[in-house]
Amino acid sequence: MRLHIKADLNYRFAEPTDVLLAIEAAAQPDQILVEDRLIVTGAGPLSTIPGGSRVGRRTWTRTGTGDFNAHYTATVDVERAPSTVLGLPASPLPAIPSEVVPFLWPSRYCEADRLNSFAHQEFDGLDGGDFVHAAVEWVRQHIRYVAGSSDGTTTAADTFLSRQGVCRDFAHLTAAIVRAHDIPARVVSVYAWRLDPPDFHAVVEVWLDDAWHIVDATGLAPIPGMVRMAVGRDATDVAFMTTFGAAELISQDVKVTRIDS
Template sequence: MRLTIETDLRYHFAEPADVLLTVEVAQLPDQALIGDRLVIDGVGPLRAIDGEDGIGRRTWMRAEGDFQARYSAEVELDRRPVTIDELPITPRRELPASVIPYLWPSRYCEADRFEAFVEREFPGANHGARVLAMAKWIREHLDYCPGASDARTTAVDVFVSRQGVCRDFAHLLASFARAAGVPARLVSAYAWDLDPPDFHAVVEVWLAGDWYLVDPTELAPHDGLVRIAVGRDATDIAFMTIFGTAELIEQSVSVRRQDTALPG
């Protein structure tokens, strides 16, 4: 599947502020970046740095006044369906060093608060089926409600309120998985066929020696997810982190599929 991605971010900064922008498509084996372009107005010098775990790229800048960031990309996805039901959960003592931090609680994923609940609600199976049961529970018990949460909302808040948006669903699934001894990280993504179009948050879990995508919302096709960044929670994957204040003027995300015509 080949996708065309376009993002337009417009803000106004009344005072100068440092900004960390994370909107560029990550180059990974199952998503080949054909080409991309990032154009930013209203900022000082740009400095690119690697994303978390070396996945993706972030860009530092100093913004003031009217700010606009336009990003476009063309990407080829080659992600075959994978069933994780029978993939084994790796014992904690056998996890590689780079994966261990994704077992720990983080700012938005208070995994330690869910250990008793997870043990009682999702007993038994030491396989990926346990993670899928968690995702199903979240879909069945949470309402998807835009505006129901904000930048302070944690997994515990969502568990209590039983409503939220994609990042809240992802925070809760990551918390459940970590409580069960499954490393889990948040993933920001562009998503084909997501309605309305926006940045999307999903989860990757570590099973049988690799990371596997799980979307607890099931709002977009799995094979149409284009990863941008990964991290412990929304802190690490935010598309725009502002060290100061800014006024949102306009924001848009577009993901279109390029259908190849069959030869006549």
């Protein structure tokens, strides 16, 4: 499917501040970047760096004092058929590529070590894709999606205890449970067609059968209509905008529209 993406970020800064943006669609084998454009006002020159795990790119800039706007548009052809992880084998640990190994470990927001006992007791006898499928379904059935129920300090363990959260919390908990079972999992920021209300979205990719596969415990948008922006260990690595100073949100708007028949 061909998707048109538009994102507008409007912030206000009390003083000049360094900003790192990660809002550009990544060129990947299953999502072909037809065209895109990033326009920034209220800031200095733009400089790009590669994204983590060689997925996408990030853009540095430095704001002035006052209003800041980042306007991004893209047209992307997504060629990703619906799929399931059921039946896929887990990759033997010694065969996992070096760049994938860090996604086995606990991270700031995905405390896999704290969920180790749960992951093995709750899903006893399951492995590989069958385990991942069961873990995703468990999160979907036991965690309530509640807007505003978490903040920037909420971790997977917090979500496990509170039984509520938003998309990043669903992703953190899913990734932590999967890592606790010695399967690599990374958090992915995406644009998502049919996400309601429209916004940036967070999902998970799991390493099975020597490849990454998208899973989403929220079930809020179809996986074939997702466009990756960034991947990382948790929200720290995939934030759409990181400011190295105080910023005031004025408005934010994200729209993903299908433009083919």
